[in-house]
Amino acid sequence: MKAVVTTGDPQAPTRIDEIDVPVPGPGEVLVRVSAFGVNRGELTRAQRLAPGSRLGWDVLGTIEDDSSAQVQPVLALADGNGWADVVAVHRSRVAVLPDPGESVDLAALPVAGLTALAAIRRAGPIIGKTVLVTGTSGGVGGVLAQLAAAAGADVLEVRNRLSGTELPVVDANSLAVTGREVDVVFDSVGGTVLHAAFELLKPHGALVSTGNTVREPLHLPLDWGHRRPGVSLSYVHLFDELGAAAPVAEDLRWLGARWASGQLDPRVTRVEDRDGLDRTLAALREREFHGKAVIRW
Structure with a gap:
């Protein structure tokens, strides 16, 4: 073969x-x-x-x-x-799965979809919370934004203009001056975008990183812990999450069903x-x- x-x-x-x-x-x-x-x-x-x-x-x-x-x-x-x-x-x-017909879009879902689900689980309940998702023109960020909105969060996206969405969009260059605080940040970009997103995070909020596409060192404010008491910072790498109890098949089936019903676009x-x-x-x-x-x- x-x-x-x-x-x-x-x-x-x-x-x-x-x-x-x-x-x-x-x-x-x-x-x-x-x-x-x-x-x-x-x-x-x-x-x-x-x-x-x-x-x-x-x-x-x-x-x-x-x-x-x-x-x-x-x-x-x-x-x-x-x-x-x-x-x-x-x-x-x-x-x-049900027969996907001629479409091959589902082939893009496993890593992106499973990473997005792992990140949301790491952040905890997000219903009714304001959530900022960076890198939504990519796979993980795009799926994350859609799933967070479906879970009842008020979602803001940081994305490239080529990414089609009906969700509110925040320009990465103006994050720090939007004045809008958020409860959760999901970041896959890193660098200055993560720094600017952190500035919007409320005390006791959560920042979950899933990547660093700009390949730059992480920079946070010098007094980040004092200014954001109780904030949690974590990194999700999919293949570190896949223990024996990880519901991979169940999650893939669920993601596929959402795609089939038109509720998820890879x-x-x-x-x-x-x-x-x-x-x-x-x-x-x-x-x-x-x-x-x-x-x-």
Whole structure:
């Protein structure tokens, strides 16, 4: 079968190789991949891993089952090896879904959606609270803003203009002078945007970071603890959250149902066939598009 592997070449970081079909281990099923999402973390891995390494977390496909004629569409979180014809995934990370038809948008949901859910759980109850979400032109921030609004929060977005939304928008450059205090900040940008967002946080509020896309050191006011007594600061990294009890399949099923009912938009703005993977990775590296990218396999 065919699978994507790394090359070690920054200009062409992946190639398609022939590899053996995986043999499912205890509790695993084989998923035939029809499409997969591309995450910034995979771009980083493609640049750092040794040549010949596998890639891929977000998978949309069908369960391979020789004993049944039934085709079951699934959304899965693979273990860094999902960019292939077939991948073995533990059942605890596979959700059977209604038929998505020709759409491949669901392929962008696993990492972004699961990270967003983990961040909201970390922040605690948000119904009736004012919530600021940064980076909403990206995957995690975009899903977070939608889920927080659906959970009953009053949501403010910090986003690029290319991200379509009906939610209020706060310009990142004017955050510090809006004068509006917030109960919770969800930040995936970092740098000066996080600093400005922190200035709006109420005492005993919560700031949950899910990334640092600007790749800058974190700066907070010198007296941040005195000025914001009781504030909580935390970082959510999805793969640190995935213990044995993590409800991955249940969460994927729930996210898929919200997508199917039109209540959740993964904000996919780029869809390519498999020969466009390196173009997509290059465009992601150069920040040439906003939103999520999906590769039809």
